[in-house]
Amino acid sequence: MDDVWDLVVVGAGPAGSAAALRARQLAPGCRVLLLDRAAFPRDKACGDGIAAHARQELALLGLPDVLDDHRPTPRLSVTSPGGAHVSAVVARPNHVVPRRVFDARLVEAARARGVEVRRHRVRTLTALGEHVLIDGHLVARAVVAADGANSAVRRLIGVPPSPDRHTAIAVRGYADVPPADDVQVIVMQSEAWPAYAWSFPVGDGTANVGYGLLLPALRQTGLPGREVLHGRLARLLPLLGGISSPVRDLRAHHLPLSSGRPAPGAGRVLLAGDAANLVNPLTGEGIYYALLSGRLAAEAVIDSPGDPLRAYRRGLRRALGRHLRTTDVLALAARSPGFIDAAIAVAARRTEVFDLLVDVGLGAGTVPPRLAAAVASRWLRDAIR
Numbered sequence: 001m002d003d004v005w006d007l008v009v010v011g012a013g014p015a016g017s018a019a020a021l022r023a024r025q026l027a028p029g030c031r032v033l034l035l036d037r038a039a040f041p042r043d044k045a046c047g048d049g050i051a052a053h054a055r056q057e058l059a060l061l062g063l064p065d066v067l068d069d070h071r072p073t074p075r076l077s078v079t080s081p082g083g084a085h086v087s088a089v090v091a092r093p094n095h096v097v098p099r100r101v102f103d104a105r106l107v108e109a110a111r112a113r114g115v116e117v118r119r120h121r122v123r124t125l126t127a128l129g130e131h132v133l134i135d136g137h138l139v140a141r142a143v144v145a146a147d148g149a150n151s152a153v154r155r156l157i158g159v160p161p162s163p164d165r166h167t168a169i170a171v172r173g174y175a176d177v178p179p180a181d182d183v184q185v186i187v188m189q190s191e192a193w194p195a196y197a198w199s200f201p202v203g204d205g206t207a208n209v210g211y212g213l214l215l216p217a218l219r220q221t222g223l224p225g226r227e228v229l230h231g232r233l234a235r236l237l238p239l240l241g242g243i244s245s246p247v248r249d250l251r252a253h254h255l256p257l258s259s260g261r262p263a264p265g266a267g268r269v270l271l272a273g274d275a276a277n278l279v280n281p282l283t284g285e286g287i288y289y290a291l292l293s294g295r296l297a298a299e300a301v302i303d304s305p306g307d308p309l310r311a312y313r314r315g316l317r318r319a320l321g322r323h324l325r326t327t328d329v330l331a332l333a334a335r336s337p338g339f340i341d342a343a344i345a346v347a348a349r350r351t352e353v354f355d356l357l358v359d360v361g362l363g364a365g366t367v368p369p370r371l372a373a374a375v376a377s378r379w380l381r382d383a384i385r
């Protein structure tokens with residue numbers, strides 16, 4: 001048996017690395033073990049879009065420069081399912097960095113901060129009073145489960161998987177685009193709504209392109225998932241603009257949406273990132289929430305060793321409570337594509353509304369009642385027409 005670890009983090013994606021980094025930042029002497037079944041660098045199916053909000057989290061973790069060698073993407077273009085369109089410069093630029101690069105950088109930063117990183121796939125977990133026993137030989141005072149959308153640790157602590165109706169699935173690939181392309185394009189689809197295709201230019205003459213929809217809508221087709229996802233992406237490519245090659249490296253994965261979030265852990269095991277269903281149900285954005293929840297989980301473990309889960313719940317509620325309630329309601333309203341048409345139409349006319357929608361879709365934003373009323377009245381007007 002190993003010595004006792006103050007914190008064992010399972011999964012070295014953004015949530016896990018953030019937890020490990022934060023723990024050593026707050027308590028430089030603590031023993032932190034970061035486990036991942038993969039060797040880094042490793043690929044991860046993702047749009048590679050890193051919101052400005054995530055960059056703020058990276059700065060808090062002591063990594064303000066980690067994206068500096070990647071060109072910012074200043075413009076966002078969104079077309080609603082009914083064809084309303086907005087294209088505008090975002091208040092703070094986003095970045096597009098392939099996950100093979102981004103995640104490996106975070107793991108390296110954690111290692112440099114004194115975190116022990118090991119390649120190991122976690123299979124069993126047992127509560128042992130004040131400790132947790134992992135795979136029969138690792139003993140931890142607390143565990144952060146950041147093992148992604150199909151979290152094994154979540155299952156092992158008895159938390160059910162994300163319900164299908166709160167789970168999306170998306171495919172991404174890479175294609176050639178003009179090197180100067182710096183617009184993140186999102187084209188929503190009325191077919192199988194809610195669904196959308198995207199093109200996020202990396203800045204090196206390639207773009208991450210993809211298509212996603214809800215899992216029940218995919219199942220309804222009765223066709224193999226691969227056929228639906230690859231076929232629709234191929235069909236939608238001409239709408240994404242400037243793509244000049246076939247799509248390569250296609251890869252799909254689930255997105256557990258926050259509208260179906262579970263209890264954020266059990267006992268001394270805290271769930272973070274996708275393992276906690278922290279993906280925005282309106283946009284599919286998850287990296288910001290992964291970084292934020294990983295950080296909060298580590299803060300709870302270090303500052304409240306007696307009952308980290310209670311502290312973590314409190315931290316999540318403070319940071320994201322209002323936002324999550326807002327997106328719960330908006331995800332319900334957005335079942336009607338007309339609601340999104342109205343929101344995008346309003347955003348096209350008013351910069352402050354565009355900025356606010358970006359904050360809600362990519363960060364911890366909420367909707368002031370006045371704006372909700374403006375969108376609702378436009379939605380009603382369009383519906384009556």
Ligand SMILES: Cc1cc2nc3c(=O)[nH]c(=O)nc-3n(C[C@H](O)[C@H](O)[C@H](O)COP(=O)(O)OP(=O)(O)OC[C@H]3O[C@@H](n4cnc5c(N)ncnc54)[C@H](O)[C@@H]3O)c2cc1C
Nearest residue numbers: 011013014015037046047049122147148170273274286287
């Ligand atoms: C196609 C697609 C496009 C997306 N586009 C975007 C986007 O553009 N922007 C955005 O912000 N979000 C996007 N998302 C969501 C985003 O990818 C996730 O929210 C984010 O990766 C969550 O980070 P995480 O650290 O929680 O989990 P992950 O990044 O999934 O990391 C989990 C880690 O756990 C490891 N692991 C799993 N099981 C075990 C085990 N048993 N033992 C040890 N290790 C284990 C895995 O190897 C992996 O490294 C997209 C998702 C998909 C599927």
